[in-house]
Amino acid sequence: TQLLEQSPQFLSIQEGENLTVYCNSSSVFSSLQWYRQEPGEGPVLLVTVVTGGEVKKLKRLTFQFGDARKDSSLHITAAQPGDTGLYLCAGVSRGGATNKLIFGTGTLLAVQP
Amino acid sequence: NAGVTQTPKFRVLKTGQSMTLLCAQDMNHEYMYWYRQDPGMGLRLIHYSVGEGTTAKGEVPDGYNVSRLKKQNFLLGLESAAPSQTSVYFCASRLDGNYGYTFGSGTRLTVV
Numbered sequence: 082t083q084l085l086e087q088s089p090q091f092l093s094i095q096e097g098e099n100l101t102v103y104c105n106s107s108s109v110f111s112s113l114q115w116y117r118q119e120p121g122e123g124p125v126l127l128v129t130v131v132t133g134g135e136v137k138k139l140k141r142l143t144f145q146f147g148d149a150r151k152d153s154s155l156h157i158t159a160a161q162p163g164d165t166g167l168y169l170c171a172g173v174s175r176g177g178a179t180n181k182l183i184f185g186t187g188t189l190l191a192v193q194p
Numbered sequence: 195n196a197g198v199t200q201t202p203k204f205r206v207l208k209t210g211q212s213m214t215l216l217c218a219q220d221m222n223h224e225y226m227y228w229y230r231q232d233p234g235m236g237l238r239l240i241h242y243s244v245g246e247g248t249t250a251k252g253e254v255p256d257g258y259n260v261s262r263l264k265k266q267n268f269l270l271g272l273e274s275a276a277p278s279q280t281s282v283y284f285c286a287s288r289l290d291g292n293y294g295y296t297f298g299s300g301t302r303l304t305v306v
């Protein structure tokens with residue numbers, strides 16, 4: 082069973098601070114996605130990374146896929162209260178079924194105004 | 195708006211009762227999924243479907259059944275509800291393996 086472990090589990094910061102969330106596995110993934118989930122709603126796709134070493138930016142969010150395709154990170158610059166939510170990474174394991182994702186355990190972020 | 199619609203949004207069941215959760219998508223997606231989300235456990239896959247008329251077991255299928263008679267609908271059934279099935283259930287769909295998931299807004303189920 083492939084596991085995707087996220088750290089930290091919980092993060093509470095002040096508006097304007099920077100933060101990084103990590104997603105790690107011992108398995109190689111052919112692609113990895115990041116989702117954000119707000120209370121009472123389903124997760125919403127933020128980005129998909131496919132190539133080892135790939136970096137994608139979405140406004141103040143920077144996503145990176147590790148060179149070995151076993152890990153990923155999400156960096157938020159100058160966090161805002163609207164960034165509050167549960168951040169989930171999810172991957173398709175190399176050699177595994179491409180028709181389903183494996184989800185990480187999640188990082189709950191609270192940005193205080 | 196196009197997307198994934200789940201009904202009902204909330205439900206309370208007594209132990210042993212049965213119910214069906216409905217998921218409908220209007221995006222012509224091939225793949226559909228049922229997940230449960232529990233504190234500290236993340237999203238766990240219950241069952242999924244790769245096309246109309248097909249279903250397959252996920253990580254935690256026991257106590258649940260599914261059907262995909264029409265491409266746009268994916269039903270999740272609980273034949274005899276147990277307190278351990280208290281959870282938030284999410285349905286998701288996607289076009290194919292190269293795309294991300296579109297999730298519904300969830301069904302909060304409590305079994306007493």
